[in-house]
Amino acid sequence: xxxxxxxxxxxxxxxxxxxxxxxxxxxxxxxxxxxxxxxxxxxxxxxxxxxxxxxxxxxxxxxxxxxxxxxxxxxxxxxxxxxxxxxxxxxxxxxxxxxxxxxxxxxxxxxxxxxxxxxxxxxxxxxxxxxxxxxxxxxxxxxxxxxxxxxxxxxxxxxxxxxxxxxxxxxxxxxxxxxxxxxxxxxxxxxxxxxxxxxxxxxxxxxxxxxxxxxxxxxxxxxxxxxxxxxxxxxxxxxxxxxxxxxxxxxxxxxxxxxxxxxxxxxxxxxxxxxxxxxxxxxxxxxxxxxxxxxxxxxxxxxxxxxxxxxxxxxxxxxxxxxxxxxxxxxxxxxxxxxxxxxxxxxxxxxxxxxxxxxxxxxxxxxxxxxxxxxxxxxxxxxxxxxxxxxxxxxxxxxxxxxxxxxxxxxxxxxxxxxxxxxxxxxxxxxxxxxxxxxxxxxxxxxxxxxxxxxxxxxxxxxxxxxxxxxxxxxxxxxxxx
Amino acid sequence: xxxxxxxxxxxxxxxxxxxxxxxxxxxxxxxxxxxxxxxxxxxxxxxxxxxxxxxxxxxxxxxxxxxxxxxxxxxxxxxxxxxxxxxxxxxxxxxxxxxxxxxxxxxxxxxxxxxxxxxxxxxxxxxxxxxxxxxxxxxxxxxxxxxxxxxxxxxxxxxxxxxxxxxxxxxxxxxxxxxxxxxxxxxxxxxxxxxxxxxxxxxxxxxxxxxxxxxxxxxxxxxxxx
Numbered sequence: 001x002x003x004x005x006x007x008x009x010x011x012x013x014x015x016x017x018x019x020x021x022x023x024x025x026x027x028x029x030x031x032x033x034x035x036x037x038x039x040x041x042x043x044x045x046x047x048x049x050x051x052x053x054x055x056x057x058x059x060x061x062x063x064x065x066x067x068x069x070x071x072x073x074x075x076x077x078x079x080x081x082x083x084x085x086x087x088x089x090x091x092x093x094x095x096x097x098x099x100x101x102x103x104x105x106x107x108x109x110x111x112x113x114x115x116x117x118x119x120x121x122x123x124x125x126x127x128x129x130x131x132x133x134x135x136x137x138x139x140x141x142x143x144x145x146x147x148x149x150x151x152x153x154x155x156x157x158x159x160x161x162x163x164x165x166x167x168x169x170x171x172x173x174x175x176x177x178x179x180x181x182x183x184x185x186x187x188x189x190x191x192x193x194x195x196x197x198x199x200x201x202x203x204x205x206x207x208x209x210x211x212x213x214x215x216x217x218x219x220x221x222x223x224x225x226x227x228x229x230x231x232x233x234x235x236x237x238x239x240x241x242x243x244x245x246x247x248x249x250x251x252x253x254x255x256x257x258x259x260x261x262x263x264x265x266x267x268x269x270x271x272x273x274x275x276x277x278x279x280x281x282x283x284x285x286x287x288x289x290x291x292x293x294x295x296x297x298x299x300x301x302x303x304x305x306x307x308x309x310x311x312x313x314x315x316x317x318x319x320x321x322x323x324x325x326x327x328x329x330x331x332x333x334x335x336x337x338x339x340x341x342x343x344x345x346x347x348x349x350x351x352x353x354x355x356x357x358x359x360x361x362x363x364x365x366x367x368x369x370x371x372x373x374x375x376x377x378x379x380x381x382x383x384x385x386x387x388x389x390x391x392x393x394x395x396x397x398x399x400x401x402x403x404x405x406x407x408x409x410x411x412x413x414x415x416x417x418x419x420x421x422x423x424x425x426x427x428x429x430x431x432x433x434x435x436x437x438x439x440x441x442x443x444x445x446x447x448x449x450x451x452x453x454x455x456x457x458x459x460x461x462x463x464x465x466x467x468x469x470x471x472x473x474x475x476x477x478x479x480x481x482x
Numbered sequence: 483x484x485x486x487x488x489x490x491x492x493x494x495x496x497x498x499x500x501x502x503x504x505x506x507x508x509x510x511x512x513x514x515x516x517x518x519x520x521x522x523x524x525x526x527x528x529x530x531x532x533x534x535x536x537x538x539x540x541x542x543x544x545x546x547x548x549x550x551x552x553x554x555x556x557x558x559x560x561x562x563x564x565x566x567x568x569x570x571x572x573x574x575x576x577x578x579x580x581x582x583x584x585x586x587x588x589x590x591x592x593x594x595x596x597x598x599x600x601x602x603x604x605x606x607x608x609x610x611x612x613x614x615x616x617x618x619x620x621x622x623x624x625x626x627x628x629x630x631x632x633x634x635x636x637x638x639x640x641x642x643x644x645x646x647x648x649x650x651x652x653x654x655x656x657x658x659x660x661x662x663x664x665x666x667x668x669x670x671x672x673x674x675x676x677x678x679x680x681x682x683x684x685x686x687x688x689x690x691x692x693x694x695x696x697x698x699x700x701x702x703x704x705x706x707x708x
Contacts (some may be wrong), residue, residue, distance in 0.1 A: 180688050301500050
C-alpha cells in the first residue's frame, strides 16, 4: 500500500488536483449529498433547535464523561456484554487479537468502522495471519484495491465505476461491466460466502447509551446486521466519546445523523444491541465484547475549544461541504480522518509534529461549521491549532529576522506621515522591477529571497501594485482642476 | 494486559483533563453564551388510525417499500400468496410469530414453509416472513423487538422480506417509539426503513446489496370498517 502522509499535504494536494479521474469521481459529491442534505433538513421541525440540543447533550456528556462511561459499562455488563478498556490503538488491537486467539478464530467479517481504521486494526490482524473481510461495499472495494478510505461515509468515493469494474475483473474474475447493479450483486454473492462461515464479527459503534448499556449502529446495506447477528462472537470497537446519557437522546441524533450524512430521513437499518441474548435458544451472538478506546481522546477534554472535537458524530457533512475536500478528496490529507474534521482531530490524535500542514488545509470559509449537526466550530479549532503551531514554532532564524524587520519598517512608516510618504515613494520605485501590466506576477530569484512573503504570495496569484497616484493626490489635483 | 489498569488510567486521564479545563470553561461559557436548553419537541396532535396508516404507507413507499392494507388474516394470506407467486418463491422462511404462522396456515400451495430456519437454510430461502412489533409513521419504519419474536435473521437473509404489521402498533414519531422501547427494552431492536441499499459506487443507488432487495409490508387494519 502506497499511503500518503499528512507531512506532505501540499504535494499530495497538488498531485490530487492533477488527477482527472479523481476530480471526476468527486464531482457529484457536493451536488448529490449536499443537495439531498438541504432537502432533508426541511423535513424536520426546528433544525436549529435540534442542533443546539444535540450539542448541549454532547457537552453535558463530555463534562461528566467519567460518570457516563462508568454507567454505560456497568449497564452493558449487566446485560451480558464484556467491556474492555484500551488506552491506545495498540492496546485495542491487542485485545481484538487476544479475543480471536482465545477462540481460535480466523474467519472474521468486518463492518465499516472509523475507529478500527484509526487504529489500523486490519493491518495488526494481518500481521498475525488473520485476514478480516471488509463487508461494506465501499470498504470491500478499497480492501481489494489495497487502499485506504477517502471519505467517512462513502469510503471509495475516489474511485470511478470503471476502475471498480476493472478491479472486480482482476480480483474476483467477473466479466467487464459498467452496470452498478451487477457490481453490487457480485459483492453480495461473494461476501455471503464469508458471512456463512464467519466465526467473529467486528463492528464500530455510532452511539452508546449510558442508562441502558445499549449500542446503536446505523447503516444502509445490511452488512452490519449480518456481522452482528450471524457469527458467534461480536466485537465492537468504540471511542470513549460515543456516549449519550439517555435512551431517548437517540431521537435527536437519529434525526441529525442520516439527514446530515446522506440526506436520508433515516438510514435503512438501525441495530440497537443491549448485551447478549437472554436465552441460548435466542438469535444472535453468544458473546458481545465492547472495546472502549481512548487513543488520545481524553486529552481533548482539557480545553473547551478542543473538547468540541469529541462531539463529532462522523456524518461526513463537513467533507461534502468543504471547497478544499471537493477539489482534492480524502487521500491528500494523509490521515484516517480527512476533510475539515480530519484537519482538526488528526493533529490532536497523533500529535501536531507530523500534521502541521493540516490546520492550514482550509480557507476558513466556515462551510463546515454551517453544516455540522452538532455545531462544532471547526474554523475556531483550526485557528486554535494554528496558534499552537505558531507558539511552538521552529521556523528558521532568517524567517524570523525578515518578519521582525518587516514589522519594524511597517511601524516606522505609520509613525510619521513623512515616513509613510517616503515608504510609498520607495515602493513605487522598487515595484517597477517586478510589476507588469499593473500587477506583480511570479517573483523568483533574488527579490523573492530578500522579501520572503512576496515570493510565497506570488507563487500562486498576482499581487496588486501600488497605484501611480494615491487617492489623496487624485483628490487634490481634481480639486485644483475645478 | 490488565483491563482494570487500562480502565483506571483512562478514568484518571479524563478527570485530570477535565480539571485542567475548568479555568477555561467559565470564560468560554460567558463568551459563547448559553445553549438553548429549553428546547422541547413540539407537542403532537392526536392522529387517527387512518392518518397514521396513510403517513406510514406514504413514507414507506417513498423509500421503495410496498404496502398492502388488508382487513384481516385471510386477506393478508391472499396478499402473501400473490407475493409468493409473483416472485416464484419456493422456499419460504417464517419467524415464530403466531400471527405469521396463522397467515401462512391459510395457504395451501406447493411451497416449502420453514419455521425457525437455521442460518444455512435461510441462505437458500427465497422469501422471509416476519411480524413487526411497532412502526414509525413519519419515516415508514418497521421496529422489530427480539423479546417478542425471533425475526432477526428471517427479516435479513432472504432476498425478499414480507412483514405483517398490525395497524394499532403504528405511532407517528420516533420519539414516541423510543419511549415505548425503553420501557420494555429488548436485547436487540432492529429498525427497518425500506430495502437494503448502497451508494458506494459513484453515489449511484443500488438496491439489495446485503439485506433484502424487496420489502413488502402487509398492514392489517381491522378497524377499517368500524
